[in-house]
Amino acid sequence: MAEKNISQGLKLALDMGPILAFFVGYMLLRDRTFVIGGSEYSGFILVTAAFIPLLALSTLVLWRLTGTLSKMQIVTLVLVVVFGGMTVWLNDERFFKMKPTMIYTLFALVLGFGLLRGQSYMQSVMGEMLPMQPEGWMILTKRVTVFFVLLAVLNEVIWRTMSTDAWVNFKTFGLTIGLFAFFMLQGKLFQTYGIETDKPGE
Structure with a gap:
């Protein structure tokens, strides 16, 4: 399609x-x-x-x-089905609360594996949407990898030490705001390594 x-x-x-x-x-x-x-x-x-x-x-x-x-x-859909299904089947909310940890850990591992090979997997996925020099992609990928690790750790701390209300608020608003703020803070990186593309008709 x-x-x-x-x-x-x-x-x-x-x-x-x-x-x-x-x-x-x-x-x-x-x-x-x-x-x-x-x-x-x-x-x-x-x-x-x-x-x-x-x-x-x-x-x-x-x-x-x-x-x-x-x-x-x-991957998110698959993990929701797996961990959400286990939560309902076993009547244990802990499995669903672990889901963000699994998602962010998995992506951090995949991106980290690419970095060890000297590659930015983010560039291969998002390169057309965000034209940027290879050096910029490597820097962004390193930052995103660390950020995902921090989110995974933060999710574990919150669901294990705080109330369900606190975790739901974190999942709904905290993660969304955190991701938005992170990419907003990358503005200087995008300006430094961004590649201008010709607009149609120019």
């Missing part, structure tokens, strides 16, 4: 919609307990069960509209 362009607003809605829905669902059901099939389930478990197909649906819609999915989106 050929890649198609969609509005950034729609793409953002498909990316962030399931996360925001999870947050709203949790806030509504966090103090409730449900008995299903003779077993008690917390609101967190039920919201997790709903989040899995919702994320799968939004990912499917995004793929149908654009004709493509990034490796990060695919």
Whole structure:
């Protein structure tokens, strides 16, 4: 399927919609307990069960509209299905809380492996969207690798030492704001190593 362009607003809605829905669902059901099939389930478990197909649906819609999915989106969906499924099946919220740790650790390992080989895997994936000199890509990849490691450690600390409310807020807002702030802080790097491309018609 050929890649198609969609509005950034729609793409953002498909990316962030399931996360925001999870947050709203949790806030509504966090103090409730449900008995299903003779077993008690917390609101967190039920919201997790709903989040899995919702994320799968939004990912499917995004793929149908654009004709493509990034490796990060695919891996994220797989890990959500695996860890979310284990959370619901075993009625244990710890598995879902581990998911961000697994995601960021995995990507840090992949990027780190590329760096050991003298390559920037980020450049091979994002090079067309963000034209930049190879040296700039290597610097950015090193920074992103370290950042992912820090996020993985931070997620572990928060879910193991703080309340579920604190973790949900961190997952919904903290990670999103952190990623946005990190890339905003790379502005000087983009200016220094960015490559100007000719606009159509010039």
